[in-house]
Amino acid sequence: MAPIAAGGVPWPDFLTGQPDQPVRVLLVDDDPHIRRVIAQELLGDPRVLLVGQASSLREGKRLVALHAFDVMLVDLNLGDGTGFQLIEFMKHTHPVAEAVVVSAMEDEEHAIHAFELGATGYLIKNSWFGNFAQAVLQVVNGGASVTPNLARRLLRRLESSGPAGRHKGSARAGARGVGPDALSTREREILRFVAIGHTSGEIGVRLGISTQTVNCHVKNVYRKLQVRTRAQAVSLASMHGLLY
The missing domain is CATH 1.10.10.10 (Winged helix-like DNA-binding domain superfamily/Winged helix DNA-binding domain)
Known part of the structure; x- marks a missing residue:
């Protein structure tokens, strides 16, 4: 029988992210409120394990270097640098890991640049209608996760x-x-x-x-x-x- 995920939704056992082997996630965002909101959603889903949080490029690089992980959620504005820089660093050190941008910047050029660097998701703060844990699970299982209004513009x-x-x-x-x-x-x-x-x-x-x-x-x-x-x-x- 398939395990029951958060919210009572069955999760097929052939998909990555099971309660006994959750998807490992890093969260990097300089906004403490946004970071707290995302962390609460991730912690509420047994299919996902939040292994570390950071608020800057320097701290993000340290997390990437120290931890084994599957997905990184990252803002583009990190105070001492950019999420683009962190995605590049992550892809160099963990080439098979997935990167999902969570940003206030919703223009197509930023999104396309993130995709060119290897990101597989781009979520707009205050415009994302889904669940962050679901976004993580989507990209780790071969999909992409993009905020609907941005996806429409990209189409x-x-x-x-x-x-x-x-x-x-x-x-x-x-x-x-x-x-x-x-x-x-x-x-x-x-x-x-x-x-x-x-x-x-x-x-x-x-x-x-x-x-x-x-x-x-x-x-x-x-x-x-x-x-x-x-x-x-x-x-x-x-x-x-x-x-x-």
Whole structure:
């Protein structure tokens, strides 16, 4: 029988984050109130374990260096530096860990830069309608977590680089060796689902294929686009008009 998560929601036993082996999280934010709110949500879910908190770039680097963890929640403004710097440091020392930005800055450029650095989530303070523990679980299970209003703007941006902007995007792609036909129709289809935050399991259900097949297509996308994360794949494909 599947374990019951916080709020009485069944959590399938094949997903990462079980009460006996919770997802380990670091929280880095210079706002003590926001940090307290997020920490309370994380502590209230048995699928998640909050292993450390920090309020600055220096303290964040110390936590990253000292702890084993799976996901880092990080603000972009850290007083003595930026969350971008901490994401870069984290990806260098813990390349398989996930980073989720929690920020007051909701413009697309900040979000895209975070994704390019390897983040798999971008949540806007005071505009996030979900649960922070759920966001953590979503990214650690292969999905992405983006505040809905920002996700909508990013989708519009993807649309603007679709059929109408494909020629321009293809020209930029040539500089990196990525041509207009670099991805197959199925790979583009899967990448569009990835762009709006679906996990491999959800994509498999929608397309009638196995999760393993979805992951195989995603790996092929990584290889063809020469990227290492889903966020980087979506960002590069968007800029090059490869999603349509």
